[in-house]
Ligand SMILES: Nc1ncnc2c1ncn2[C@@H]1O[C@H](COP(=O)(O)OP(=O)(O)OP(=O)(O)O)[C@@H](O)[C@H]1O
């Protein structure tokens with residue numbers, strides 16, 4: 001059974017701007033450290049997640065809601081194991097597939113087909129096994145001749161199709177998706193939702209971040225409202241969306 | 253603060269959440285990465301393929317470039333140093349091919365994590381996959397260059413025998429060193445963006461103070477000191493057998509120390525900072 005457990009997770013981003021990436025500053029700072037009580041490289045940090053504890057059990061379809069900079073993408077990356085938290089622990093059971101960023105395609109110069117293989121292999125699927133999935137993925141994307149072109153020539157929606165079809169070819173137990181899903185057109189979205197519905201029956205987990213409340217309500221049953229790195233509200237999606245809209249209205 | 257939130261049904265409790273130690277995580281990263289050879293070998297071959305997509309000769313441009321460099325430098329420096337062409341040409345050919353390999357292991361090693369930031373930001377993989385990928389990609393480049401050596405050896409009548417194959421242990425040790433260099437320099441470069449140019453210029457200087465295209469004998473009684481550097485030792489364990497010479501006395505001991513020290517420092521740093529890499533790239 002898949003699950004995700006977070007205990008007191010804090011994620012701090014050190015901001016390396018200009019000089020703090022420089023070696024000279026770090027060396028001089030180290031030699032002065034005895035005299036000055038300050039961060040040796042004048043580091044500013046941003047706390048993107050603040051002491052978050054959370055259990056997500058199998059069969060959950062979780063919507064991440066929150067304003068820009070609330071920490072949704074960071075939470076997804078932490079769940080995916082890409083960011084190791086500065087404090088706290090993340091414990092995940094089940095195969096994870098994460099669709100976090102389309103603009104960073106796997107390799108912009110490589111063709112669609114090559115990227116299917118590449119992404120599949122990066123998900124831990126051997127080339128031999130991956131070849132078995134290629135036809136089905138190609139069909140799902142409906143990209144036809146475009147699959148032989150470098151993916152830098154793709155539109156946003158085309159990249160989404162490719163990334164989604166590849167990441168879900170081998171039913172992941174945990175699927176993490178960031179907001180870009182909305183770049184897909186209506187026919188793709190309904191197709192994708194059908195595919196997703198199949199997964200969740202098989203006791204898996206979906207965590208989806210989006211600003212499209214309508215999409216979230218369609219896809220998810222549980223809401224998680226993030227605000228400045230904290231969980232502001234959690235529960236049935238309707239309630240959480242109401243809560244979120246109240247705060248938005250208050251601010252306006 | 254930090255109230256505990258549960259979502260979904262069937263909460264199984266009492267799971268111990270003891271995080272593994274940094275050392276065991278680093279060790280697992282290195283071992284798991286090595287086990288995914290099908291991944292890093294595909295990535296390495298793809299790097300080469302993409303680099304030369306659309307060019308007629310593809311990676312054999314490397315061979316041609318190196319061949320031209322060897323010929324040009326061979327002609328000029330044989331005259332300058334008043335060396336016998338028969339001896340000097342094989343010497344400089346093996347020297348430059350080997351040096352190019354050492355050079356690219358270090359310089360491309362700086363790029364190991366930075367050039368893979370797209371993948372690192374999207375999937376959780378052992379970071380070491382990127383390292384093995386870089387080392388293999390440079391080994392592939394070496395294989396394109398190395399064809400020059402038998403040609404030159406045959407052309408200038410250097411005997412090729414069983415002893416020539418003794419360059420293989422040297423090559424193997426350089427590959428082992430290439431791995432720690434790609435980890436250490438790759439990590440430093442991700443954190444401090446001025447590391448790659450610094451290292452590149454140090455290696456550039458290394459080319460001139462290492463007996464790549466000149467022979468240590470030219471330094472007279474100081475010649476011995478020239479053979480003591482790690483660069484010279486790395487060069488020697490690959491080149492000497494190819495030319496049918498004996499290894500310099502210091503080469504293997506120096507390389508042994510470099511390998512041990514390099515790996516110890518690298519492993520300590522990797523255990524400490526591996527978790528930060530995703531934030532740095
Ligand atoms: N790579 C990074 N380096 C530094 N700070 C970062 C980085 N990524 C995120 N942050 C900071 O972390 C906080 C949370 O960002 P995050 O991307 O998780 O927000 P989000 O909820 O996904 O927002 P959006 O709705 O705009 O996508 C922000 O304050 C942001 O500035």
Ligand SMILES: [Mg+2]
Nearest residue numbers: 072073074178
């Ligand atoms: Mg985001």
